[in-house]
Amino acid sequence: MTDNLPRPLRLLLGFASWLLTVAITLVGLASLTFFIGRVLPIDPVLAIVGEKALPEVYDRVYLELGLDKPIWQQFIEYLGKLLRGDFGISYSTNRPVLTDLLSFFPATLELATIGLVIGVALGVPMGVASAYWHEKWPDHLIRVIGLIGYSVPIFWLGLVGLFVFYYKLGWVSGPGQVDVFFTGIVPRITGFILVDAAIAGEWEVFWNAVSHMILPAVLIGYFSLAYISRMTRSVMLDQLSREYVLTARLKGASEFTVVVRHALGNAAIPLVTVIALSYGGLLEGSVLVETIFAWPGIGNYLYSSLFAADMNAVLGGTLLVGIVFVLLNMLSDVLYAALDPRSRSLANK
Amino acid sequence: MRLYRTLVAVALGAVMTVSGAIAETPKNTLVIADAIDDIITLDPAEVSEVGGVLASQQIYQPLVTFDPADPTNIIPVLAESWTVSEDGKTFTFKMNPAAKFASGNPVTAADAEYSIRRVILIDSRISFIFAQFGLTKDNVAEKVKALDASTLQFEVDQKYAPSFVLYVLSSFTGGIVDSTIVKQHEGTLADGSNDYGNAWLKSENSAGSGPYVLTKWDPKVSILLSRNENYWGTAPGVDRLFLQHMPESATQRLALEKGDIDIANKLGPDDIGAIAGNADIQILEGVSSTMYYFGLNVRNEALSNPKVVEAIKYGVDYQGIADTIGKGTIKVHQTMIPDGFLGGGIDYNPYSLDIEKAKALIAESGVATPIKLETVVWNVPPYPDYAQAVQATLSQIGVELDLQVVDGGPWLDRYRSHDLDIWFGLWGPDYPDPHSNAKAFGNHDPSDPDGTKGNLADRFGWNSGKVSDLVNQAVQEQDVDKRKALYDEAQRLHTDTSPFVFMFQDSRKVAMRNSVKGVVLGITFSDDRYGGVSKE
Numbered sequence A: 001m002t003d004n005l006p007r008p009l010r011l012l013l014g015f016a017s018w019l020l021t022v023a024i025t026l027v028g029l030a031s032l033t034f035f036i037g038r039v040l041p042i043d044p045v046l047a048i049v050g051e052k053a054l055p056e057v058y059d060r061v062y063l064e065l066g067l068d069k070p071i072w073q074q075f076i077e078y079l080g081k082l083l084r085g086d087f088g089i090s091y092s093t094n095r096p097v098l099t100d101l102l103s104f105f106p107a108t109l110e111l112a113t114i115g116l117v118i119g120v121a122l123g124v125p126m127g128v129a130s131a132y133w134h135e136k137w138p139d140h141l142i143r144v145i146g147l148i149g150y151s152v153p154i155f156w157l158g159l160v161g162l163f164v165f166y167y168k169l170g171w172v173s174g175p176g177q178v179d180v181f182f183t184g185i186v187p188r189i190t191g192f193i194l195v196d197a198a199i200a201g202e203w204e205v206f207w208n209a210v211s212h213m214i215l216p217a218v219l220i221g222y223f224s225l226a227y228i229s230r231m232t233r234s235v236m237l238d239q240l241s242r243e244y245v246l247t248a249r250l251k252g253a254s255e256f257t258v259v260v261r262h263a264l265g266n267a268a269i270p271l272v273t274v275i276a277l278s279y280g281g282l283l284e285g286s287v288l289v290e291t292i293f294a295w296p297g298i299g300n301y302l303y304s305s306l307f308a309a310d311m312n313a314v315l316g317g318t319l320l321v322g323i324v325f326v327l328l329n330m331l332s333d334v335l336y337a338a339l340d341p342r343s344r345s346l347a348n349k
Numbered sequence B: 001m002r003l004y005r006t007l008v009a010v011a012l013g014a015v016m017t018v019s020g021a022i023a024e025t026p027k028n029t030l031v032i033a034d035a036i037d038d039i040i041t042l043d044p045a046e047v048s049e050v051g052g053v054l055a056s057q058q059i060y061q062p063l064v065t066f067d068p069a070d071p072t073n074i075i076p077v078l079a080e081s082w083t084v085s086e087d088g089k090t091f092t093f094k095m096n097p098a099a100k101f102a103s104g105n106p107v108t109a110a111d112a113e114y115s116i117r118r119v120i121l122i123d124s125r126i127s128f129i130f131a132q133f134g135l136t137k138d139n140v141a142e143k144v145k146a147l148d149a150s151t152l153q154f155e156v157d158q159k160y161a162p163s164f165v166l167y168v169l170s171s172f173t174g175g176i177v178d179s180t181i182v183k184q185h186e187g188t189l190a191d192g193s194n195d196y197g198n199a200w201l202k203s204e205n206s207a208g209s210g211p212y213v214l215t216k217w218d219p220k221v222s223i224l225l226s227r228n229e230n231y232w233g234t235a236p237g238v239d240r241l242f243l244q245h246m247p248e249s250a251t252q253r254l255a256l257e258k259g260d261i262d263i264a265n266k267l268g269p270d271d272i273g274a275i276a277g278n279a280d281i282q283i284l285e286g287v288s289s290t291m292y293y294f295g296l297n298v299r300n301e302a303l304s305n306p307k308v309v310e311a312i313k314y315g316v317d318y319q320g321i322a323d324t325i326g327k328g329t330i331k332v333h334q335t336m337i338p339d340g341f342l343g344g345g346i347d348y349n350p351y352s353l354d355i356e357k358a359k360a361l362i363a364e365s366g367v368a369t370p371i372k373l374e375t376v377v378w379n380v381p382p383y384p385d386y387a388q389a390v391q392a393t394l395s396q397i398g399v400e401l402d403l404q405v406v407d408g409g410p411w412l413d414r415y416r417s418h419d420l421d422i423w424f425g426l427w428g429p430d431y432p433d434p435h436s437n438a439k440a441f442g443n444h445d446p447s448d449p450d451g452t453k454g455n456l457a458d459r460f461g462w463n464s465g466k467v468s469d470l471v472n473q474a475v476q477e478q479d480v481d482k483r484k485a486l487y488d489e490a491q492r493l494h495t496d497t498s499p500f501v502f503m504f505q506d507s508r509k510v511a512m513r514n515s516v517k518g519v520v521l522g523i524t525f526s527d528d529r530y531g532g533v534s535k536e
Helices: A009-039 A044-049 A055-064 A071-083 A097-132 A137-151 A154-168 A191-201 A203-240 A243-250 A257-283 A287-292 A297-308 A311-339 A339-346 B004-018 B050-059 B111-119 B163-170 B179-184 B196-203 B247-260 B269-275 B304-313 B319-324 B355-365 B383-395 B408-418 B432-442 B465-476 B480-497
Strands: B029-034 B064-067 B070-076 B078-085 B090-095 B143-150 B151-155 B212-218 B222-225 B240-245 B281-296 B330-332 B371-378 B398-407 B422-426 B502-515
Touching: A009 A071, A009 A311, A044 A055, A044 B422, A071 A243, A097 A137, A097 A191, A097 A203, A097 A257, A097 A297, A097 A311, A154 A203, A154 A287, A154 B247, A203 A257, A203 B383, A203 B398, A243 A257, A257 A311, A287 A297, A297 A311, B029 B050, B029 B247, B050 B212, B050 B222, B050 B240, B064 B163, B070 B078, B070 B163, B090 B111, B090 B422, B111 B143, B111 B151, B151 B179, B247 B269, B247 B502, B269 B281, B269 B502, B281 B383, B304 B355, B304 B398, B319 B502, B371 B383, B371 B408, B383 B398, B383 B422, B398 B408, B408 B422, B422 B432, B432 B465, B432 B480, B465 B480
Parallel strands: B029 B240, B371 B398, B371 B422
Antiparallel strands: B064 B070, B078 B090, B090 B151, B143 B151, B212 B222, B222 B240, B281 B422, B281 B502, B330 B502
């Protein structure tokens, strides 16, 4: 129906419909979280004032939180504030939730990104090797390594990792983002400790941060490579059994060209979705990893806010994760279109 | 593949060259690991979470304090002396002329007046601690007055035991702030009222007289305190205190053993046991007033029979649980006032596991077995462990506990609504005076049959009778020794007849590096003092 319209208009409509989908998703997410929060058997007023507060104190906070208004009205007001960029104040940190999110999310983003890079850099080749030497010893070895990665509890791996590499061998630094000695030296610009340290030229802090980050990042990387290698293996097995592979070999193409350029090239398409979703999962913040390594990330923030019944913080964090997933989905759609020419013409119908 | 290998090798190499850098904490900084993500304020008039209290204790000082080893010994701090009027209702404090704030301003009665008044005026979540003396927003200007620069007058509504008033004033809520500075930062709340500097003091600033000042609070991550250069007492031996949020006990242990932290405040029993042999680490034992108990709702027909209650008390393996599950972090304690408080330490623990006696009592009671009881337990260790141990022994006498292990929210909700037969939990006093516990567990208020105002005896449906009389007499007893004797009598009667099964008192074990000297462990949760600390 839209085929005959000029291209810019089509793009605009496409963008508008995407925006609408995003908006509906986020509003749905917000309302679900909001209503669950109000229905939970935790009294948010008591969480703020404590068990033994006097009745006047309880009443004052009750009114401050706007709990006397009907639920739908509270929700509309909340949405209104959201549209203005006001996520409310977290009562447990006494800061705007937005400030909290900007403070805690970069730490998780940094860790998750490096973890994902490790996961992809190791996981994809491992999956390819596994598929190529299907049922031979490299395949078995890689599958066992993968199995350990997603079966063994990550907190156990983390503690064992700390024990071996930090305590016994002293190869890496311990919990926390930087040594106590270096805390507060680097001014916050982006929130990413590595980037900020580099900008400030504080190389000692930079390398210290690296040594604190390496163990949790490798751990997260291991966790994600387990899944990525398995998915790569299955997609590659499918591709390698196709006719074009046989044709290419008969035509005299080298094994490397057949496997990497052709098979992996085609496998990349579904893999992009797998990797994007994997990234999303990591960006939620692994509470367990952050607890063990005392990492100031979003997982820890959401977890402790939930237990403190700090609804503004929980809602803000949940929405952030929702937005991240929406963006990642969008990115994977774009990459999908870029990698697979066939889907472009479909998309334009 | 080769490219990957090279990259990994380079990365590892770089890491190894720098990781050897600094493994020990800096000499001038004391690093303490604790779980501090529940702190929501650092204003002494409203602070009440463990981490917040710990920080506040180093920054602010009260009028008086007491010796945890001998609580009857009350020590002057910002007040150098005090008198009590004949009718017991007026306390007059003489301020210590030597005391100064971190700003250099002298500590005067005006500061004390301002600090105590603002606890009531800002509607603090812990204002009840002072409000229980009859202070309200309307009368606080009259009742708390600075008669001159060095004299503070404090009026209470009834004749209370002087030790009661003094213990309450010694709590962290009684921290005195520099009114000159705080007044410059007063703000206005949404309804137009004065916030008395609450917003300013809540998160980033301090105005105290203690050995440290607040430098930075990074919520849920860390708190940094620096030495007060104008401290009027003996300066601490370190420049900075760094409180680091490290929620996992095993991580704290590794970091302590490696030397990356100096003090680990939250080691679990397994980790304490594991590092006991480490030559670089010392373990300090302190008193903690937290008590673990379970309460029986005597509205339940079976539990309304005193013989059943007594049988249950004989059906718990107190020592067994303390030894195997607690592993030295708890000790058996069966009375309502913890050791270390006035009236505590009477060592009255008449119950121990005696299955035969318990069975006989059940038989005598005439109640048919099995007796099924709905038991609400918090899902955080060690409560499920204690509950399961109790369930196992009680099943041998025909009492079956239906354990409902729930989250903190529902656990407290059902507690308040007494929608259960048994509640498994803990109690921590709000201020260092026996009345906090005695009132909660022993007071009977006929006008409040559900105990909504915090009287647990009523909440569990028990009319405490004589215990209530004793408790209310004790809080007004002017003579300290007579007061102690009243609590002694009240506790024995309470333990014998109440539906509360007290099991253990926390025995705090804090592990720290041998190089740390001079830590004074506190008595209520986390009021350790680092004012005299130094590192070798």
